[in-house]
Amino acid sequence: MQNVLIISGHPNLKESIGNATILGDVTKTLPEAEIRFLDALYPDYQINIAQEQEALLKADVIVWQFPFSWYSVPGLMKLWIDKVFVHGFAHGSSAKLGGKKLIVSFTAGAPEGLYSPEGLFGHDIGHYLAQFETTALLCNLDLQAPIYTCGISYAGRDEAKVREQKAMAKEHAARLIAAIKDAAPALKMAV
Template sequence: MSNILIVSGHPDLKNSIANRTILDTVANTLPNVQIRKLDELYPNFQIDVPAEQDALLWADVIVWQFPLHWYSVPALMKKWFDEVFLHGFAYGSTAKLHGKKLLLSFTTAGTQADYQVNGDYEHSIDEFLTGFVVSAEFCGLKWQTPIVGYGFSFIDPTDETAVNAHKALATQYANQLIDALK
């Protein structure tokens, strides 16, 4: 199996149902996968750039796991990109990430129907991903077909029925991600 690195950009995993379930399921099924939980590693947004770059160098496959926030990544993950994906490391004549596979794995509150040209957001999910595709190409990363978890809306954490339904959906999603990583 390849060296797989998952970078979790969820801003608060301990209070997440979906993203926490996804990561826990992957970790239990594929114990050799390295998972970097940015919210736990950098609660004060002080990113250890050499450590993050070392993790990326180790990886053959890089997975960015996050909830879609305002049609992009959460703030900490954006800061991570800005500080870690530097000239000479991620791009430029001495770039070191060229040829590694990149897989986006993210959750949305909206449904798949919402992310259609005739849906509530009036754009396909692929249109929202253009910046990711261009960034991957710019860094020489091999873009993989993203895995999208639709319908992970906000729920009342005291509603046991809703929590269990969310966990079941997240486990199903995690198994799709695991299949893609095998």
């Protein structure tokens, strides 16, 4: 069986609708996947580097699950990457992560239409993914197609909006689960 490691980069999952729903559905469908909730593990931002690197070494498939924050990962997840993905471990001549599969999965608050040359941000969402492509290339990770959902925002959360966001998150979770199963063929038989 292939090992799946999911890094939850949400800074406060207790306040999440989208990421919490996604991770809840993944947990139900793939209970053997290890999920590391950075907000719960490191509320003081003191990353246990050895423990995180050990979890990565055991993984065949790595998933980064997070809310898009200022066109990147949230601060805690950025710190995690800075501390854990160091030269000699994640990249360089003695790197240890080569060949593992990486899935980048995220929610964005803005509607997808704003991520276009004609939209407010002036770029499609793919332009913001170059940093993940470069990281995967540097670390010799096999980057899979990204899984993302736009329009899951903290703004205006009335009951109807919450229901809509949960439905969007469940659809996202289904796509993520399918991507994980595609990346880890042994899971197709086990689940």
